[in-house]
Amino acid sequence: MVINETKWDEEILTDLFNDRDVQLIKNIPLSAVGRNDSWMWFLDEKGQFTVKSCYCKLIGEYSTSDVGFWKKVWLVWEAVGLKEWSQVLPGEQAMDNFKQIFSAGTKEQSILVAVLCWSLWNRRNKWVWDKIDMSVFGTKAAALNLLADWRKARMEGNKYKPVVSSRSRQWKKxxxxxxxxxxxxxxxxxxxxxxxxxxxxxxxxxxxxxxxxxxxxxxxxxxxxxxxxxxxxxxxxxxxxxxxxxxxxxxxxxxxxxxxxxxxxxxxxxxxxxxxxxxxxxxxxxxxxxxxxxxxxxxxxxxxxxxxxxxxxxxxxxxxxxxxxxxxx
CATH class of the missing domain: 3.30.420.10 (Ribonuclease H-like superfamily/Ribonuclease H)
Known part of the structure; x- marks a missing residue:
């Protein structure tokens, strides 16, 4: 940096680094106020290292084509009020089937698969913790009943949902x-x-x-x-x-x-x-x-x-x- 100034010394940068690195260095925002140098992790908005951010970078999550698929999975899962998705981790072959369903299937098919997964997960827990064995038909019925109750609740809730005026999002004096x-x-x-x-x-x-x-x-x-x-x-x-x-x-x-x-x-x-x-x-x-x-x-x-x-x-x-x-x- 130029002594007593908040800008890079381009002559020194050019002597020490190649063109690519010079551009990367010049892209680093310089602080106009004095502060001590410190380490920061550029993949986290707070500058803190996390295993998650490192893992995501290594597997290329930020650029993979699967991101859209997983967003859709999460939105559907959240929409039916079932956030225990992280507890259901199917094998590789089953995962391929999930991708096909959520990528090519209709919204209704996606929602149905989501509640069926929850019902299977619930059946597994009942057996592990309470030794209660639900039949296949019972598992499917529980999923369909849950879906019907959720849709009814949504319809009831929409009757009282306040209307957001576009004026409330307009500039105000x-x-x-x-x-x-x-x-x-x-x-x-x-x-x-x-x-x-x-x-x-x-x-x-x-x-x-x-x-x-x-x-x-x-x-x-x-x-x-x-x-x-x-x-x-x-x-x-x-x-x-x-x-x-x-x-x-x-x-x-x-x-x-x-x-x-x-x-x-x-x-x-x-x-x-x-x-x-x-x-x-x-x-x-x-x-x-x-x-x-x-x-x-x-x-x-x-x-x-x-x-x-x-x-x-x-x-x-x-x-x-x-x-x-x-x-x-």
Whole structure:
């Protein structure tokens, strides 16, 4: 690194490493605040080594085509209220049959197989613990009865299920005397960079300022979102706002800022955001749904076709007019 600066010494990097390694090193986010060097596990969001994350990496779980299959299995199993799937570990041949059923079968067939598995597991437990032997017909009947009861309960529950208004997920004005700043990040895989967008609006919902910029480097989504909050927070601080509500559509980021702890790239950037927040009189960082963060998302995407930092003051750019109008309704 350059002495007394938070940037890599590219001349030294080029002398010591090959092109691939240089790019990987330059992609490591550097902390703007002083902190001691420490070990961190890059496969875990908190930087902590776990056997599970190591195992998943070794078997290629993150890229295997079986991921979709297992997600479907879990969703079906959870949908019928039976989470004991981890207790049912069939052999290799049976596993192939399961994959065929859940991949090619209908939703109804998948659900039926799920409850039959639970009934078999329940039958096994009754024999092991209580020495009660259920017949094959009894096992099937128990599964079908369970499925019928679950469907009836679902139908009864849906009668009283509250309707979620789309308005509840729309952008809302900040409290009196505050400004609201929406932030977002977009990953541009082709150019190995991320786009950052931020917009400031007052208590009346009026547009005050907006910015967007492109940052070179390939990061995971969580790091990209944290970098966007850091950059937008720094930009906001320079303009003298003291009571600020920051909104992000990354729940992981909002939770980390409001009390999460970890030792990873992600948390090092979050800690920078926390340090920046001390320069404001009052700061809130909150999670919102993507539908309430469309303006910031639009700004982040625009940065892909522009270079450098783009800024707008008091007058919004044309491409934001429609989404700003929708938010103000």
């Amino acid at each position: 900040p409290q009196a005397g505050w400004v609201k700043i929406n932030v977002n990040a977009v990953i541009f895989t082709a150019t190995k960079s991320i786009g950052i967008g931020g917009v400031i609006r007052d208590e009346n919902g009026e547009f005050l300022r907006a910015m967007c910029k492109q940052e070179t480097g390939m990061w995971q989504v969580r790091e990209a979102e944290a970098i966007s909050l850091r950059e937008v927070m720094s930009w906001t601080k320079r303009h003298g706002f003291s009571k600020c509500e920051f909104e992000t559509d990354s729940k992981l980021l909002a939770d980390a800022f409001n009390g999460g702890q970890g030792n990873s790239y992600f948390y090092s950037i979050v800690n920078e955001c926390i340090e920046l927040s001390k320069h404001f009189q009052h700061v809130l960082v909150q999670f919102v749904h993507r539908s309430a963060n469309v303006v910031a998302h639009s700004l982040a995407r625009v940065s892909h076709s522009e270079s450098g930092l783009l800024k707008w003051v008091n007058v919004a750019p044309d491409f934001l007019i429609d989404v700003l109008t929708y938010d103000s309704i």
